[in-house]
Amino acid sequence: MGRRHPLLIRGGRLSACASTAPYGGSDAREDADGGRWLRERHGFDSLPLYVRPGAVIPWGARGDRPDYDYLDGLEVRVFPGGSGTREIIVTTPDGRSSVFTVDLEEPSR
Numbered sequence: 001m002g003r004r005h006p007l008l009i010r011g012g013r014l015s016a017c018a019s020t021a022p023y024g025g026s027d028a029r030e031d032a033d034g035g036r037w038l039r040e041r042h043g044f045d046s047l048p049l050y051v052r053p054g055a056v057i058p059w060g061a062r063g064d065r066p067d068y069d070y071l072d073g074l075e076v077r078v079f080p081g082g083s084g085t086r087e088i089i090v091t092t093p094d095g096r097s098s099v100f101t102v103d104l105e106e107p108s109r
Contacts, residue, residue, distance in 0.1 A: 051079050052079075052081075053079065053080060053081020053082065054078075054079060054080075054081045054082020054083070054104050055078075055079045055082075056076065056077070056078050056079070056082075056086050056088055056102055056104070057076075057077045057079075058070070058074055058075075058076055058077075058088060058090045058100075059074070059075040059076070059077050060073070060074060061073025061074065061075070067093045068093070069092055069093075069094075070090055070091075070092050070093075071090060071092060071096070071098055074090060075108075076088065076100050076102055076108075077108045078102050078103070078104060078106065078107045078108050079107055079108070080107040082104030082105065082107075083104055083105055084104055084105075085101055085102060085103055085104060086101070086102055086104055087099055087100065087101050087102075088100050088102065
């Protein structure tokens with residue numbers, strides 16, 4: 001199992017430990033250098049998602065419930081900094097799976 005990175009939230013204040021790699025915000029607002037603690041203030045509905053260069057994240061179309069057909073309206077987000085291709089598998093709650101092959105050199109816009 002990989003290393004775990006602590007995430008602490010107290011009173012709307014986020015403290016997260018980023019490993020040595022640089023991270024980019026998933027909403028393209030901000031980049032962060034790794035190897036340090038990140039300290040920010042957020043509400044429960046605005047917590048940022050920092051991703052490593054070349055990350056691939058399947059992004060569901062719904063935010064109101066966790067049990068829906070993930071393949072319906074799915075967006076596969078590719079973040080800058082990768083090379084080559086990567087396969088990801090998305091499995092729905094009812095057990096159906098689909099495989100997606102993405103080109104890491106073509107980030108999402």
